[in-house]
Amino acid sequence: MRPSANSVVFRPDLGAMALELVEDKSTEFIGLEVMPIFRTTLNTSTFPVIPIEAILAPDKDLSRAPRATYSRSDWEYERGTYKTSEKGTEEPIDDVERELFDAETAGSADFIATERAYKKILRNQEKRISSRMFNEANFTAHAVTNEWDNFSDATPIDDVNDATLSFRNQCGMLPDGLIISYSTFVNLKSCDQIVDRLKYSYPGTDINSMTASLLAQVLNVKSVLVGGAVCNSANKGQDAIITDLWSKEYAQLIKISSGPDISQPGVGRTFLWIEDSQENPIVEMYREEARRCDIVRVRHHVDEAFIQSKDESGNVVSDIAATCAYLLSNISTS
Numbered sequence: 001m002r003p004s005a006n007s008v009v010f011r012p013d014l015g016a017m018a019l020e021l022v023e024d025k026s027t028e029f030i031g032l033e034v035m036p037i038f039r040t041t042l043n044t045s046t047f048p049v050i051p052i053e054a055i056l057a058p059d060k061d062l063s064r065a066p067r068a069t070y071s072r073s074d075w076e077y078e079r080g081t082y083k084t085s086e087k088g089t090e091e092p093i094d095d096v097e098r099e100l101f102d103a104e105t106a107g108s109a110d111f112i113a114t115e116r117a118y119k120k121i122l123r124n125q126e127k128r129i130s131s132r133m134f135n136e137a138n139f140t141a142h143a144v145t146n147e148w149d150n151f152s153d154a155t156p157i158d159d160v161n162d163a164t165l166s167f168r169n170q171c172g173m174l175p176d177g178l179i180i181s182y183s184t185f186v187n188l189k190s191c192d193q194i195v196d197r198l199k200y201s202y203p204g205t206d207i208n209s210m211t212a213s214l215l216a217q218v219l220n221v222k223s224v225l226v227g228g229a230v231c232n233s234a235n236k237g238q239d240a241i242i243t244d245l246w247s248k249e250y251a252q253l254i255k256i257s258s259g260p261d262i263s264q265p266g267v268g269r270t271f272l273w274i275e276d277s278q279e280n281p282i283v284e285m286y287r288e289e290a291r292r293c294d295i296v297r298v299r300h301h302v303d304e305a306f307i308q309s310k311d312e313s314g315n316v317v318s319d320i321a322a323t324c325a326y327l328l329s330n331i332s333t334s
Helices: 012-022 095-104 108-133 156-171 182-188 192-201 212-219
Strands: 008-010 037-040 044-049 078-083 085-094 141-143 177-181 224-227 230-232 242-244 251-254 268-273 282-288 293-306 308-310 316-319 325-329
Touching: 078 293, 078 308, 085 095, 085 108, 095 108, 095 293, 108 268, 108 282, 108 293, 156 192, 156 212, 156 251, 156 325, 177 182, 182 212, 182 224, 192 212, 212 224
Parallel strands: 037 268, 141 325, 177 224
Antiparallel strands: 008 282, 044 078, 085 293, 177 251, 230 242, 251 325, 268 293, 282 293, 308 316
């Protein structure tokens, strides 16, 4: 449905079509798997944080004598904060352009404009999340001895196993996933240690057909999240420079917090203010008669926040995110 003058039309049909496209694994947007959406009716608020020491409180005698009281915990919730902000982009569809596109395929003008705006929003969100996760200012980096693109000497299986043990020692849990870039995923297919493990544990497997799921089995982790999204890092008017949003220099084990329990330990959540944007993102259209254009607008009101408690001055008290992540560096030689 096209908009009339002075009206904004909500277009969930276009949003659904664009979502089907970006859910194609070839696009590899993984940010919302790392920081799953938490839907909220407040655009800014606090949320409960359980300190790790409370989750893994020291064992004590739980015996109870007749008529005596039971042992009780005495820890207190701490508070984290979030503040959503609106991000959005628009794509104009000139009446002349619409006629040309729709002459080929009815409705294609709306879909093409929505696809461009939708991907721009998700790419921008992916960049915000990846730049916070693969960041030595936020997480202590642990360099592997042999880069994973040093195919004969690299030991990614050993590296991930050692990192998993260290992860367990720092938070008492096992990781839910390993984040790697698409370049790293490709390099691992040529790594001797990976090839040999597949040869003997999964005979007959074509190494070039190795999936992220199979790689997870080889590395003994629940899942491997392959970040394949790219951006053009060149300035406007210059030749395109295609850049990975997830750096091939890093890999990272993480604990993922998902579902309705916001106090569940994990690295972070994406807070979505549903009073303003019911979905992540929403698609709207309006008419701009002075330019003889229909405008497709894609937007959301979000905050990608680490799970951290803070004091009244905003200082971090309990950094659950840092405890629920283990950053590996020196993954690539270049």
